[in-house]
Structure formats: C-alpha cells, structure tokens
Amino acid sequence: MNTNRDFYKHIATLIKEKQDKAMPPLEIYLSALIRRAGKFASNESLTLSEFFSLLRDAFQGPGHAIDVDANAGYLKWKSEVGRQIEDLQQMDQNGQLKDEQRYFGISAPSGRYWYNFDPCTYIECGTTGALGGWAEGDDTGRSYVPGPVVCIAPDGSLTSADPRDLDREPVEIFQVTWEMISEFSWCGQNYE
Structure with a gap:
C-alpha cells in the first residue's frame, strides 16, 4: 500500500465486508481504536498498512493494552477522540442518536457538530x-x-468547476503522522 488510492480501495473493501454484519456503536469502535493505537503511541508516524490494520482491527474490540511512552501527537489525537466519545455518549443519553435524520447533521451538547455516526x-x-x-x-x-x-x-483564487474535471492523481503517502490521523478523525466526524 503506497498511495491514498491504494488505502481508499482497502477501506472500500473493508466497508463492503462489514456492510451486512453487526457493527459496534461508534463510541465503542473509537474506544477500541484508542486502545489499539496505544502500541504506536511512541511512534511519530505509522505506515499506510499499519494505519489500515489499526482501523480494521478496532472492529474486533479493544485488544490488549500496551504501556508505552506516548508522544505529544498521539496524546493530542487521543484527547480529540476522547471528546468524540464523550459527545457520542451524551447524544445517546439524550436520544439524539435515535433521530433518523441525524446524518444531515446534529449538534452535540458540547456544541460540536456531527454528521457521521457509525464506524464505516x-x-x-x-x-x-x-x-x-x-x-x-x-x-x-x-x-x-x-x-x-x-x-x-492555479493562481490561488477561488473558482468553480465540474468535480469530474478536477485532476485527482493518486498521491504517494510515505508516513501517516498523528497530525494526519487527527485530521482523519475530524473528517470522520464532519466530512460528508
């Protein structure tokens, strides 16, 4: 796995495999993801394959806790995902997660907005x-x-275009930093 396109294809296959199976609630999945990510806590970055394995394996539950010295990037990401888990718990307690229209976006009691509510x-x-x-x-x-x-x-100004006409060549990704994983988590909550 070398490019963002390779990674996306692996994610698409994983989603297809999980499509008709019972899935954990997102807060449980994210808790498992944090616990499994602990083994990488001292790393500055992960490979695409390691990151994919982490996302895939979190479906299986929390795994074994690993006690390592964590770097600042990991701790920041862990804190951000911890806030996401709190939001999901609060939205569940007050019934917001039962709203069939929630995928159009809802505001958590914290004020943070959400669009995505399941692991896939x-x-x-x-x-x-x-x-x-x-x-x-x-x-x-x-x-x-x-x-x-x-x-x-190209000159930096804003313009409009048909999205099919935009060039989207695969990008080689040599490492996935904790900053990139933090952006991934933000997009997991907010991107549509």
Whole structure:
C-alpha cells in the first residue's frame, strides 16, 4: 500500500465486508481504536498498512493494552477522540442518536457538530476528507454532487468547476503522522 488510492480501495473493501454484519456503536469502535493505537503511541508516524490494520482491527474490540511512552501527537489525537466519545455518549443519553435524520447533521451538547455516526461512515469520510483516494465508481455510496463545485485555481483564487474535471492523481503517502490521523478523525466526524 503506497498511495491514498491504494488505502481508499482497502477501506472500500473493508466497508463492503462489514456492510451486512453487526457493527459496534461508534463510541465503542473509537474506544477500541484508542486502545489499539496505544502500541504506536511512541511512534511519530505509522505506515499506510499499519494505519489500515489499526482501523480494521478496532472492529474486533479493544485488544490488549500496551504501556508505552506516548508522544505529544498521539496524546493530542487521543484527547480529540476522547471528546468524540464523550459527545457520542451524551447524544445517546439524550436520544439524539435515535433521530433518523441525524446524518444531515446534529449538534452535540458540547456544541460540536456531527454528521457521521457509525464506524464505516466514520472511516470512509475520514479517509476521503483527510487522505483522498476516492474515484467515481467506487462501491461505497459516495458520489459527486450535482453541478459545479468551488475549487482553488492555479493562481490561488477561488473558482468553480465540474468535480469530474478536477485532476485527482493518486498521491504517494510515505508516513501517516498523528497530525494526519487527527485530521482523519475530524473528517470522520464532519466530512460528508
């Protein structure tokens, strides 16, 4: 696995495998993800394969706790995901997660906004929003919005274009830093 496109294809396959199976609630999945990520806490970064394995294995539960010295990037990410878990618990307690329209967006009691509420949607949106790699025709339910979209022109100004006309070559990713994983988690919550 070398590019964002390779990574996205692995995520698409994982989502397809999980599609008709019982899934843990997102807060349980994220708790398992934090616990499993502990074994990488002293690393500055992960490979794409390690990051994918971490996301895949969190479906199996928390695994074994590993006690290592954590770096600041890991601790920041862990804190951010901890706040996401708190939001999900509070939204569950007050009944917001039963709202059938929640995927159009709801505000948690903390004031943070949410669009994604299950592990598969979270990791697909996290991947697309933070790393890219999606291509039209992928079997994940994602599609282009109709009409033109706002984009950045070569001179740095804002312009509009048909999204199908935008060049999206695969990007090689040599390492996934904790900052990138934090962006992934933010996109998992917010990206549509």
